[in-house]
Amino acid sequence: MDGATRYTVDMGWGLMLGNLGIKPADLLRQARLPLDLFQRKTAQVTSAEYFRLWSAIETVSGDPLVPIRLVGEMTAETFSPALFACLCSETLDAALMRLSHFKPLVGPMRLQITKGPTETVAEIAGLPADAQPPAIMLAGELAFLTQLARLGLRDRIAPTWVEGPAIFPDPGAYAQWFGCRPRPGETTRIAFHRRDSERPFLTAHPAMWAAFEPSLRQRLSDATTVTSTSARVSGWLTETIASGRTSIDDAARGLSVSTRTLQRRLTDEGTSFQMLLAETRLKLSRHYLTQTHLSTPEIAFLLGYSEQNSFYRSFRDWTGLTPEEARHSPTATFA
Incomplete structure (x- = not known):
């Protein structure tokens, strides 16, 4: 996969996990990661470590619904460069396109956006071919995109449909949270109706984005520099x-x-x-x-x-x- 070889762990992870009753030290020990990871000024992990972190979240929490509980702790006030960049956008369509550009900063994957006449589809792609991503991580990515839309619009919208390869261990509970029943499929995708994807974000802040964008682009450039x-x-x-x-x-x-x-x-x-x-x-x-x-x-x-x-x-x-x-x-x- 082209892109970064190390990925930034946002400073909000430790706080959100703590709010769920998950002790960061227990999680990091299970993931075989440094116990001070969430306190580091620049916390970064490899793709294998990123996958281990998600697997550890599942093991330590013992909760099949932890992806939606985790994104439930995500708010507009939670500072995350990727989330901040998206919420400054004018619409959900713009936010998804912006996220697709900066996704290599925060995970070993790409976000492919397809704009159709009635809906916008976001697909999780570009995962390492020689590693199996945890199902909980894929469910978490789709939940993140849904929560992003709800935060920006200040409205509990529902995706048109959600699709994934056996990544939802409790389909009924996930259906209630998403507002539509997840369907099985070979790809990990989510679709938003045009009426929602083109609605103005109430969190849009072009001036703030203009000030923040140069540093984020520099981080992306640094992260994606080819390393031998x-x-x-x-x-x-x-x-x-x-x-x-x-x-x-x-x-x-x-x-x-x-x-x-x-x-x-x-x-x-x-x-x-x-x-x-x-x-x-x-x-x-x-x-x-x-x-x-x-x-x-x-x-x-x-x-x-x-x-x-x-x-x-x-x-x-x-x-x-x-x-x-x-x-x-x-x-x-x-x-």
Whole structure:
């Protein structure tokens, strides 16, 4: 999928989840994500982490209706760049088109908008081909679009129809919330009647949007800049190596690609997973040895080694020195 490789987690997530009685720490632990994620100034996740977050919401809540409960906590006052951009729009049609442009900032998917003579259809598309998105996430996306329309119009409108591949575990309850019964289908789509999609948004604010748009466009440009596979692997290793997940299979799962695809892309870039792993370990060992007072066994653990001696041997191969010699040698180059 073209687009961003990391996606912004809005600051409102933690608050909305807390309002539902879901403890953010429990959720993030279940999703195997940093426990301070929602407190970070810039909180971002990979596509695999994004899917794990949604799966964890389902597991921790134990509630098949959590997607509609979650969007029920979403208000015009909840600051989310994507939501803000949409609510500043003149109409629902304009909001959906704007959201389709900025969707790569907030999730591993695209939003395809089709304007017909009687209705506007929004389809969730561009999902990673080698990963199965959680059904709860797809239901949540359709609920988000419905809540967006209701917030902008200040009216509890109902979509014309809602469609998805077995993503509604309680069709009756979802039918009551949407105002129409979800129907099975191979695609995840929702349609709004022309009378609703062309109605003026009561939240429209062109002047505010004009002031906000440049920064949002810059974020989109930064997020969608093409990143090499080797750079993505290096970034993934830096973030996860302390967990001991240091195999190419782990990396492939983390980056939502197959192992074979990952190997091929790295070969095309003139490198390999083992070379990147060694480079990452050398870079981090240099930092730990020169900038911290961590012991050698502690450093070995943080570099994903199960045995201290394995770190010793690798470090000597890289530098010709032992870790302690490098730490106390002012001329060590770590070459």
